[in-house]
Amino acid sequence: MSSDFYTTSILPFAGIIIKICRAYTDSQEDFEDYYQEVCLQIWRSREQFRGDSKWSTWIYRLSLNICLTLIKKKKNNRQHVVSEYQFVEDTEENQAFEDESLNQLYDAIKQLSEIDRAVILLYLEEKPNKDIAEIIGTTPNNIAVRVNRIKERLKKILDGKIN
Structure with missing residues (x-):
């Protein structure tokens, strides 16, 4: 990947990519893998951008599709080995943000379905x-209803954690 393409076409939208990858990963290692894969796929797919939408919309759609594909691959390849010694410590290294309430919000968002995660991230x-409707593939009215339902669900999830 040329540094010019990365600097001009990916880096200005890194925030979009980071938020989507963060919402679909549970560890720093997975986040870095997802981020790298998204950037690589954007570079590989750049010739397929037709200009029917804004570049940022295309980046959202591509990032979301790649994260969803990686999740499916991970689920299919995962071997279920349960051990009493396997756990993830809740350390500062596993926290994405310094602001604890932001970490709690992302933890709540991770409890949503994959599509609802995408909708609320775009809303945020x-x-x-x-x-949002164009990216997700539905109508704006459906998005409005869905956002309200998602906000209610997040409120219920967070009520037990924040107050």
Whole structure:
């Protein structure tokens, strides 16, 4: 990947990629793998961008699809080995943000379905319902209803953690 393409076409949208990858991963290692894979796929797919939407919308859609594909691959390849010694410590290294309430929000978002995660992330990015609908593949009215339901669900999840 050329540094010019990365600097001009990926780096300005790194925030989008980071938020999507963070919402679909549980560890720093997975996050880095997902981020790298998304950047690689953007570079590989750059010629397929037709300009039907904004570049940022295309980046969202591609990032989301890649993360969802990686999750499916991981689920299919995972061998279920349960051991009383296997656990993930809740250390500062596993925390994505310094702000604890932001970490709690992302933990709550991770409890949503894959599509609901995508919708709420786009909503938090202040994307209009029309853009979210285009990325997800539905109608703006459906997005409005879905956002309200997601907010209620997150509120219920967080009520036990924040107060």
